[in-house]
Structures are given as structure tokens and as C-alpha cells.
Amino acid sequence: GQNIDQPTEMTATEGAIVQINCTYQTSGFNGLFWYQQHAGEAPTFLSYNVLDGLEEKGRFSSFLSRSKGYSYLLLKELQMKDSASYLCAVRDGGTYKYIFGTGTRLKVLA
């Protein structure tokens, strides 16, 4: 079976750093993806990890530990526009299907 867990909501202050965790159990693994979704809009791709370690992209970084079934998305220097839902998704190893978690709603406060 497949299961992906993320916190439902998080709140942080503008300029701060926030870490959004994701744990997963899947029957196969072909990469972990993070998406951002603003209210009323489609999800947009942020980052991808398939090997253990940290991938950095500007203010956003994503980490993966395959042995622990664990990933996090790190957002630095938070801006008000970062208020959105952040979706963790795992791509199944056999079918290449994307399975999404329920998303973490991040509120950035001034």
C-alpha cells in the first residue's frame, strides 16, 4: 500500500525559515516531488529528489532519506507570497504513478 503523511497546517513569520516534513510508505519508489499550490490555482512543481541528500534551489531546499521514508521542504527568508499549500508526492517505482499527500497549508504572517 501507499501512505504519505504531512502536517495539516503551519504558521511562520515573514523572513523566517520553515521546514515542512513528509513521511511516506510505498511499495516502490521512483522519486519524491514537492509542489506548491496557491488557493484556487493548480499545483506547480518545486523540487525533486531521488537520491538521499539535499537539493537546493534558491530559497527552497528539499531533503530525502530513502531508508527512513522521510523528506522535508525547507523555505528560507519567507515572504508573504509563500503562503500556500505544499504537497508532497511520491512516484511509484513500478507504475510511475504520482501519489500525493494531503498537503500542508502554510500561513506566513507579517
Place this chain on the structure above:
Amino acid sequence: GAGVSQSPSNKVTEKGKDVELRCDPISGHTALYWYRQRLGQGLEFLIYFQGNSAPDKSGLPSDRFSAERTGESVSTLTIQRTQQEDSAVYLCASSQWSQGTEAFFGQGTRLTVV
């Protein structure tokens, strides 16, 4: 086209009527996915097409839901005898079928059943 295109963007229908939602994927993307997103919720997998393989229908919630895809192009999701609980945003995504490639989403169809 340049991105994934979905139509209509909004659909209001009466309970019991059938609706058809359309998705036009990115050219060259062999994989196509349908997801449902209820208000404030995550993405619920519905169905997945990959090339000429049999589709993965494991997420369809009932036999009122069906989907088709013509080759590697347009897909339609049909909901028969709509119910109020079918009200949601239906998102379509497409991707290449290779490691390390992300899925690209359309803007979705907001379905309201009254």
C-alpha cells in the same frame, strides 16, 4: 500546446445529470492523470493512462466515473448521474514516462452539483 489545457473551467450541473470533462495534455507526454480535489483537501488519485497500456482505474470512486484517452492525446472524464458529493475541482496532469520528470497540471475544472 504549451501547457495542459482543461475545459470547461467551471461547470454547474443539476444532480442526476451527466458531465464530461476534457483534458488536453502537453504534446509528447505519454502519461496522463486525473485527480479530484475537494475544498481544502489534498489530491485524490482517480485514474492514470500510460501510452497504450491498460489504464490504472484503481482510484475511481464508483462506476459512475469513467475516463477515456485517445492514443497519447485528449482525455475525457465522464461522471454519470452526478451527486452533490461529486462537487470538487478535477485536475488533469501529464508527464513524460521517464525517471525524474515532474507532472504538469492543468488549471482544473471546478464542478458544482446543485
